[in-house]
Amino acid sequence: xxxxxxxxxxxxxxxxxxxxxxxxxxxxxxxxxxxxxxxxxxxxxxxxxxxxxxxxxxxxxxxxxxxxxxxxxxxxxxxxxxxxxxxxxxxxxxxxxxxxxxxxxxxxxxxxxxxxxxxxxxxxxxxxxxxxxxxxxxxxxxxxxxxxxxxxxxxxxxxxxxxxxxxxxxxxxxxxxxxxxxxxxxxxxxxxxxxxxxxxxxxxxx
Numbered sequence: 395x396x397x398x399x400x401x402x403x404x405x406x407x408x409x410x411x412x413x414x415x416x417x418x419x420x421x422x423x424x425x426x427x428x429x430x431x432x433x434x435x436x437x438x439x440x441x442x443x444x445x446x447x448x449x450x451x452x453x454x455x456x457x458x459x460x461x462x463x464x465x466x467x468x469x470x471x472x473x474x475x476x477x478x479x480x481x482x483x484x485x486x487x488x489x490x491x492x493x494x495x496x497x498x499x500x501x502x503x504x505x506x507x508x509x510x511x512x513x514x515x516x517x518x519x520x521x522x523x524x525x526x527x528x529x530x531x532x533x534x535x536x537x538x539x540x541x542x543x544x545x546x547x548x549x550x551x552x553x554x555x556x557x558x559x560x561x562x563x564x565x566x567x568x569x570x571x572x573x574x575x576x577x578x579x580x581x582x583x584x585x586x587x588x589x590x591x592x593x594x595x596x597x598x599x600x
Contacts, residue, residue, distance in 0.1 A: 474519015478529050481514040482507075482536035486543060489536065493544025494551070501583055507540065508533035508587030512594025519599070526595040533591035534584055541580075542568055 485507040492503050508530070515529040546561040546568055553560075560568065 469520040469522055471519055471522050471525060474515050474522070474525045475528055477518040478511055478515040478525070478532050481511050482532040483539075485510050485533075486536040486539035489540030490543025490547065493541060494547025497548050499541065499544075499580065499583060501579075501586065504537050504540075504583040504587045505590045507536050508590035509594040511536060512591035512596075513598045515591075516595035516598030519595075521599040525599070526592045529595045530588040530592040533587045537584055537587045542572060545572060545575075 489503050489507050492500060511533045512526065512529040515525050515532075519525040543561070546557055549555075549568075550557045550560045
């Protein structure tokens with residue numbers, strides 16, 4: 395004996411169980427399970443963090459640059475004076491050797507003496523205005539001493555005696571002979587050397 399077919403159900407088809415309202419299968423597609431935060435679905439490339447994005451761009455420049463701190467100002471008067479004195483003595487010896495070899499006072503050599511003294515003083519001592527004045531005064535002494543050294547070399551060569559005998563044993567006579575031979579050009583060389591030393595010290599201290 396067959397069972398009666400329920401109303402609305404086609405004959406010969408079993409009845410499907412009904413799903414509750416709002417559940418998958420009641421006219422709605424099933425929802426895909428959500429991925430946990432931070433995990434990527436299959437087939438997608440992992441995203442780069444925000445901080446790494448600017449580094450991947452070619453030619454990326456920061457919005458601003460931090461300026462470099464200014465260089466410390468040099469101001470060492472004591473060391474500058476020592477260097478000026480040593481440079482003046484060395485320059486005087488070289489200048490005297492040039493005069494002794496040529497037996498003439500050379501103007502460019504006097505300028506070189508002043509400039510070297512001022513340059514060394516400004517490089518080491520800094521921007522103190524007193525160093526420029528000191529280097530100018532020491533350059534005058536270096537030119538004067540160089541001329542005495544040159545005269546002693548010429549005299550020792552002519553009289554076939556040692557340089558030390560003429561320079562140290564007869565220093566008073568050497569100074570007297572220098573005064574007698576000094577002319578206007580001699581003092582011009584002094585002035586040029588002082589100006590060169592002053593300008594060299596100012597330029598080197600910048």
